[in-house]
Amino acid sequence: MKILYDHQMFYRQNYGGVSRYYCELMNQFSCDPDIRFVLSLRYVQNNNLEQFPQLNQYWSNRYNFLYDNRLISFMQKKIRFNALNFGLNYIINNQEESVRLLKEQDFDVFHPTYYEPYFLKFLQKKPYTITVYDMIHELFPQYFKVKDQTKKWKKQLIENAGAIIAISENTKKDILRFTEVEPDRIRVIHLGNPLEHRNEPPQANTFSDFPVSQKSYLLFVGGRAAYKNFDFFIQSIAGMLFRQEDLHVVCAGSSPFSREEKKTFENLNILNKVHHVKINDTILKNLYKNASAFVFPSLYEGFGLPILEAFSSGCPTVLSNTSSFPEIGGDGALYFEPGDSESIVSAIETIISQKKFRDELIEKGYKRLNFFSWKKTACLTKKAYRELL
Secondary structure, eight states: OEEEEOSHHHHHOSSSHHHHHHHHHHHHHTTOTTOEEEEOOSOOOOHHHHTOGGGGGGBSSOOTHHHHOHHHHHHHHHHTTHHHHHHHHHHHOHHHHHHHHHHHTOOSEEEOSSOOGGGGGGOTTOOBEEEEOOOHHHHOGGGSOTTOOHHHHHHHHHHHOSEEEESSHHHHHHHHHHSOOOGGGEEEOOOOOTTTTOOOOOOOOEETTEEGGGSEEEEEESOOSGGGOHHHHHHHHHHHHHHOTTEEEEEESSSOOOHHHHHHHHHTTOGGGEEEEOOOHHHHHHHHHHOSEEEEOOSOOSSOHHHHHHHHTTOOEEEESSTTHHHHHGGGSEEEOTTOHHHHHHHHHHHHHOHHHHHHHHHHHHHHGGGOOHHHHHHHHHHHHHHHO
C-alpha cells in the first residue's frame, strides 16, 4: 500500500502540531513493511521536519541547489524562512510537484496535509482521506479574514472524502455540527506525545538573563493570538505576578512578542516578568520539567499536543475546561473557566501552593499517557487506509 502526502502544511507552518503529526505518522510508517509513502516536497524549511532527518529520503524531489548555494544558505540563516518561504514557494512551486505526482497515479491513497482542494481534479479514481484537526474557522469566524477560504474548502473535502479522521471525539462532534456527513464515516484517532522519544537529561539552559533552574515560572506554549486567549490570561494573572516577586511567565515557541504585547506588559507593570523563548524539543522538555505549572488557557483546541508534552515531562498542568481538553487531560489536569479571571488565578494558586496535590496530579498525568502513542495513531490510520481501499 502506497500513500502520497502533499506539501500543504509543510510550507504553511514552520512550527506547530499539524506538521508534527505528519512527521510522527511518517516516522512510524517508515518502519512498517506494509506501507510505502512519498512526501511531495521540493523545498521547505519546517522545524518539525528538521527534527526528523530520517524522513529526507521520502521527499519526492528535493531541491538541492539551495543547499549548495552559499549566498542563499547565508540568507536562510539570517532571515530564516518567513519572508524566504513566500518567495521560494513560487520559485520552486511545491504544489506543482504535488500535481505532478497526482497525475502519475503511482499511489493507492492520497492524504492531503491541509484543506486546499487543488487536487480534486487530478485524483481520477484514487481515494483520499482527510484529517480534520479542529473546527476553529467555523466556531470563531470573527478571528479570520472575510476572504479566508478554509471554511469552504474544509466542508467540501470532508463531505467528499473516502475516509475522515478526527483527532478527538470533540472534533468529531464539531464536524457533525457543521457538515452533512454520517457519524460512522468519521474515525476518531487520537494523537501521540511529541516528546515520547526524547529522553535527553534536563539541561541548565538559560535565555536572556532568566535562568530556568533558579526561577519560578508559569509556562505558556505555542501561538498567542485570538482564540488562544493569551491576552485575557496575562491580564488575569498580572496582579499575581506583581505580588509574587519570584513568579514569571515563559512563552515558548511561536513568534517573539509584538510591540503591542510589550506595551500591554508595560501597562500592567509586568514587562520584566514575561519572557519569550525560541525552542527545540530538548529546550521545550527542559522548560516543562522546571515550570511551576503549564497553563493552557485556549478557548478551543482540536486536541492539544502540549498537554501530553507536559504530562511526559512531569509538569503540573492547568487547562481550560473547554473543547477537547477534558477528553485529553482526563484526571491528570486541573481545570478552570477560560473567561473567568478568578477561576484562572484560583487554579494557578492551588497548583503552586499545594505540593501534595501537585505531586498527585503529576502522577495522574504520567498514567494518562498510557492512552496515547504515535504507534497507536499509526496503527489506526493504517487501518483507515485499508478500509478505504
